[in-house]
Structure formats: structure tokens, C-alpha cells
Amino acid sequence: MKAVNLIPxxxxxxxxxxxxxxxxxxxxxxxxGGAAVMAALYGSASxxxxxxxxxxxxxxxxxxxxxxxxxxxxxxxxxxQLREQRVQAVAELVGSRFDWPAAMGELSRVLxxxxxxxxxxxxxxxxxxxxxxxxxAPASGASASSGSSAASGASAAAVSSATPPGAVPTxxxxxxxxxxxxxxxxxxxLRLIAGVKSVxxxxxxxxxxxxxxxxxxxxxxCSASDPVFTAQVAFEPLPAAPTLVETPTxxxxxxxxxxxGTDASAGSTASASATTGxxx
Amino acid sequence: xxxxxxxxxxxxxxxxxxxxxxxxxxxxxxKQAASLExxxxxxxxxxxxAESQAADARSAQARYVEAYKSIVSLGKAVPPQDEVPxxxxxxxxxxNQRSIEFNxxxxxxxxxxxxGGAAAAxxxxxxxxxxxxxxxxxxxGSFFGLAHLLxxxxxxxxxxPAPGSAGSTATASDISGVDVSGRLLTIQSVDLTVEGAASSPARLHAPVGGTxxxxxxxxxxxxxxxxxxxxxxxQGLTAGATPTGPAGATASPSATASSSPxxxxxxxxxx
Numbered sequence: 322m323k324a325v326n327l328i329p330x331x332x333x334x335x336x337x338x339x340x341x342x343x344x345x346x347x348x349x350x351x352x353x354g355g356a357a358v359m360a361a362l363y364g365s366a367s368x369x370x371x372x373x374x375x376x377x378x379x380x381x382x383x384x385x386x387x388x389x390x391x392x393x394x395x396x397x398x399x400x401x402q403l404r405e406q407r408v409q410a411v412a413e414l415v416g417s418r419f420d421w422p423a424a425m426g427e428l429s430r431v432l433x434x435x436x437x438x439x440x441x442x443x444x445x446x447x448x449x450x451x452x453x454x455x456x457x458a459p460a461s462g463a464s465a466s467s468g469s470s471a472a473s474g475a476s477a478a479a480v481s482s483a484t485p486p487g488a489v490p491t492x493x494x495x496x497x498x499x500x501x502x503x504x505x506x507x508x509x510x511l512r513l514i515a516g517v518k519s520v521x522x523x524x525x526x527x528x529x530x531x532x533x534x535x536x537x538x539x540x541x542x543c544s545a546s547d548p549v550f551t552a553q554v555a556f557e558p559l560p561a562a563p564t565l566v567e568t569p570t571x572x573x574x575x576x577x578x579x580x581x582g583t584d585a586s587a588g589s590t591a592s593a594s595a596t597t598g599x600x601x
Numbered sequence: 602x603x604x605x606x607x608x609x610x611x612x613x614x615x616x617x618x619x620x621x622x623x624x625x626x627x628x629x630x631x632k633q634a635a636s637l638e639x640x641x642x643x644x645x646x647x648x649x650x651a652e653s654q655a656a657d658a659r660s661a662q663a664r665y666v667e668a669y670k671s672i673v674s675l676g677k678a679v680p681p682q683d684e685v686p687x688x689x690x691x692x693x694x695x696x697n698q699r700s701i702e703f704n705x706x707x708x709x710x711x712x713x714x715x716x717g718g719a720a721a722a723x724x725x726x727x728x729x730x731x732x733x734x735x736x737x738x739x740x741x742g743s744f745f746g747l748a749h750l751l752x753x754x755x756x757x758x759x760x761x762p763a764p765g766s767a768g769s770t771a772t773a774s775d776i777s778g779v780d781v782s783g784r785l786l787t788i789q790s791v792d793l794t795v796e797g798a799a800s801s802p803a804r805l806h807a808p809v810g811g812t813x814x815x816x817x818x819x820x821x822x823x824x825x826x827x828x829x830x831x832x833x834x835x836q837g838l839t840a841g842a843t844p845t846g847p848a849g850a851t852a853s854p855s856a857t858a859s860s861s862p863x864x865x866x867x868x869x870x871x872x
Binding site (some may be wrong): 391394407417419 | 614622634752758787790827
């Protein structure tokens with residue numbers, strides 16, 4: 322059977338609306354669809370903008386409020402900084418000291434029993450006074466708005482130590498021994514003092530010899546036949562003082578100041594303590 | 602113009618209209634949204650910074666009472682004025698406890714008592730540092746009495762070893778605080794001589810193990826040069842702070858309410 326098209330032949334080529342409009346209908350549909358998508362995207366972006374604006378405003382308002390609160394309390398912050406700087410400065414001064422008692426105790430322990438001393442002159446040789454604690458000034462912003470005198474006081478973080486790191490403690494020892502070999506043994510024993518860098522004999526002479534030690538035979542209880550000697554004991558240079566760091570203290574809400582030690586900051590106290598411990 | 606041409610032109614026009622709408626309307630709005638995202642992030646950062654500052658400030662407020670005690674206690678080690686009378690009193694007390702005679706005190710190191718090689722006195726420092734006050738002390742007593750006296754003087758202001766590092770090794774330098782019981786002194790030189798050496802047979806003899814002669818009990822003259830420190834003149838002891846609050850702060854009840862009276866003090870003072 323053969324199919325027959327009953328549509329008149331003059332109407333067959335016109336087709337539907339799309340065909341009749343020459344494709345304009347498709348274009349309109351695409352345009353409408355595109356406009357809808359654009360509108361959706363615009364609406365979404367606009368909504369995002371509005372919500373972000375509100376969010377920024379809220380955050381900025383909260384920030385201002387928090388900043389005002391911090392500003393009101395800034396004198397407390399400045400005061401805590403002042404206190405920390407003073408504690409640190411004092412701790413650095415304490416840490417930079419030479420341990421005289423330990424050195425004297427060691428000296429008494431290493432000397433042979435047949436040696437007598439007529440004088441001990443200990444001094445810390447330094448050419449210049451260094452400044453400890455520099456660079457510990459607080460952040461300027463922390464106290465910028467406080468206007469308190471604590472803020473001005475906070476600038477005094479640095480402190481000049483009379484025994485700065487690098488200074489060399491020396492003992493000049495004068496005395497007498499029962500023989501020259503005892504003097505030699507004394508020099509060896511003096512080197513046993515921990516922290517001693519060098520021991521130098523300046524002179525050792527019996528009576529009548531031309532010793533330059535400044536101590537004459539017979540002085541200080543030494544017999545005329547005893548050799549009188551003078552020696553200089555130089556210690557290691559004083560190390561850098563430890564730097565304090567804040568560590569929280571549990572359960573109190575406060576803090577405890579402690580020193581973050583470094584290898585180079587083995588204070589003279591610690592060094593001398595170890596020395597003493599070793600000698601004892 | 603064929604139907605196909607018309608379709609192509611219409612397609613181009615539609616695309617152009619959509620692209621124009623995108624460029625003119627949608628894209629700027631999306632860019633603004635993106636930039637606002639950045640503003641939100643930076644505002645949140647600023648807020649975090651401000652909250653951190655505020656937390657620090659609240660913590661400082663909570664620690665104020667303890668800090669005030671500490672700073673007042675530190676004034677015993679480094680006072681705002683020279684406080685020579687209290688220094689003399691402390692040295693006299695310490696020497697009496699060690700049966701040492703406190704002979705003299707003089708300001709400055711002019712006596713040259715430190716002997717050859719004595720350290721130069723710390724120069725008077727600028728206003729931004731602790732001011733140095735050099736002194737020369739003369740004591741008389743036994744060798745070990747003088748050694749103990751020096752130990753006691755060091756103990757006026759001493760470091761507290763941190764737990765676990767109490768001098769067990771040579772590098773154990775951790776300290777947990779400062780014990781203050783008197784004036785902070787830095788000893789620069791110690792000159793020990795036998796008192797009346799030319800005429801007396803007494804010998805400076807430090808015996809090993811305490812079995813030596815009576816030399817350790819000989820009367821020695823110790824000339825000590827040391828430096829004390831005072832706060833700069835521009836600072837008071839507490840920089841204007843009072844027990845209730847620092848200078849420039851409004852009194853807040855939380856300043857004291859939030860502080861634990863049992864909070865550990867950094868500075869321990871032994872009267």
C-alpha cells in the first residue's frame with residue numbers, strides 16, 4: 322500500500338510556526354532562556370553582595386567594639402610589659418654575674434696542702450660595658466593609645482651590666498710553696514678548676530732570686546727558704562645571659578617567667594654550679 | 602538573503618545580546634561579590650587581631666595584682682633611688698651573720714681597690730637603662746667567712762633554677778624566676794690580702810678538705826668592688842600604678858576579682 326499525503330501541495334512547504342517565522346521563534350526562545358539564566362545569576366550575585374556588605378558591616382562594628390575594649394585595657398598591657406621587662410633585666414643581670422663564691426670554694430679545694438697564699442686578686446676584665454636586653458621593646462602599637470606612664474617606662478628594657486658577656490674573670494694568686502715542684506703541682510691543680518681557661522706562672526723564686534712577683538720571701542708567713550710564686554688564672558669569658566620567655570602557669574590564670582636557655586647562654590651561675598658539683 | 606542566513610544573523614544577535622547583558626550587568630555584580638569576599642576575609646582578620654589584643658589585655662588585667670606585687674618586690678633589688686642606707690643595713694646584717702667585720706663602704710671605684718686588672722666601673726648609663734652605682738666595700742674576716750658572705754650577697758637577688766635544670770649540667774641555664782631578698786649587686790673584683798701581712802705570720806691558706814692549718818681562719822682584708830643598680834629617674838617604682846590599677850586605667854572590679862590570690866609570684870621576697 323502506498324502512503325498518500327493529503328495536505329495540499331501549496332501548504333506542505335510552510336511547516337510549523339518555527340518554519341513559518343524563518344527561525345525567529347528559536348531565537349526568541351534562546352533569548353528568553355538566556356535572559357532567565359542571566360537574571361538568576363544577577364540575582365544570586367546581588368544577594369551575595371548584599372549579604373557580604375552586611376557581614377562586613379557587622380564584623381567592622383564588632384571589631385571597633387573589641388578594639389575599644391582592648392584600648393580601655395591597654396594600660397594593663399603596658400604595665401605587664403613593664404613588669405616583664407624589669408624581671409627580664411634583673412634576671413639578665415643576675416645571669417651575667419660571675420660566681421665568685423663557687424670560684425673561691427674551688428680554689429680552696431684544688432690547692433695542695435703545702436701551699437699558702439698571701440693574696441688573691443680576682444677581677445673581671447672588660448673593656449666596655451655591654452647592654453643587655455636590647456631589642457626587647459614592646460610593640461609600639463600595644464601602648465600607643467594608653468597614654469599611661471607605664472608606656473613610657475616600658476622603654477627601659479635595656480640594662481648595662483658591670484660584668485657583661487665576654488668579660489674574662491681572672492685570679493692573680495700570690496703565695497709560697499715548700500718547693501718548686503709543689504709550685505708546679507699547684508699550677509696543674511689550678512687547671513682542674515672547671516671554667517678555667519689558662520693558668521700562667523708569672524714568677525716563682527726563692528729568697529735572693531730575682532722574682533718579679535711582688536711578694537718577698539718571708540712575707541705572709543712563708544719561710545725564707547720557700548719559693549714565692551705568682552700565677553694568673555684566667556677563666557672562660559662570661560657567657561650571654563639567658564632570655565626570659567613567658568610560660569603559662571596552670572590553674573592560676575597567671576604566668577610564670579622562665580628563661581629559654583640556649584647553649585650559648587649557660588650562665589656563669591650554672592657553669593659554676595656544675596664546676597662545684599664536679600669538684601665536690 | 603536565504604533562510605539560513607537569517608538564522609545565522611539571529612543567532613549572532615541573540616548571543617550578542619546575552620553577552621552584553623553578561624558584561625554590563627551580571628559580571629560587575631559578580632566581581633563586586635568576589636571583592637566583598639576579600640573584604641569579609643580581611644575584616645575577619647582584623648577582628649581576630651583585635652580579639653587577640655583584647656584577650657591579651659584581659660589576661661593582663663587578670664594578672665595585674667600579681668604583676669604589681671612583682672614590680673614592687675623588684676624594687677627591693679633595683680630601687681627607684683640609690684637607697685644607700687638600706688644597702689649598708691643589708692651588708693651589715695649579712696656580715697654579722699658570717700662573723701665578718703664590715704669595715705667600709707665608699708661610692709665609686711676610685712680607690713683602685715680592685716687591684717691590677719680590675720674591671721672599669723660601668724659608666725653612668727643613659728636614662729633608658731638601669732643606672733649603675735659603683736661601690737667599694739672592705740670586709741675583714743676568714744677566707745670561708747668571706748666566701749659565704751659573697752654567696753649571701755649574690756643571694757640578695759638570685760635566679761631560681763627551672764625544674765629539671767637545677768645546675769645538673771654545665772649548659773643548664775633555665776631559670777624560672779628571680780628570688781629577691783635584697784639589693785642586686787654585681788661583683789666586679791675581689792681582692793683578698795692577709796691583714797698585716799708584713800708583720801703577722803698569718804697565712805692565707807685554703808685547706809683541702811678542711812684539714813689544713815689554721816690559715817683558713819686568718820684575718821683577711823677583702824676589698825670588693827661591686828655595682829648596684831637603680832631605676833632611671835624618669836621611672837617611678839610602679840610607673841604611676843596603684844594597687845587598684847595602672848596609670849590611665851579606669852578602676853574595674855574585674856581587675857581584682859579575676860585575680861587569684863594564690864597565683865604564683867614571679868618574685869619571691871624574703872624579708
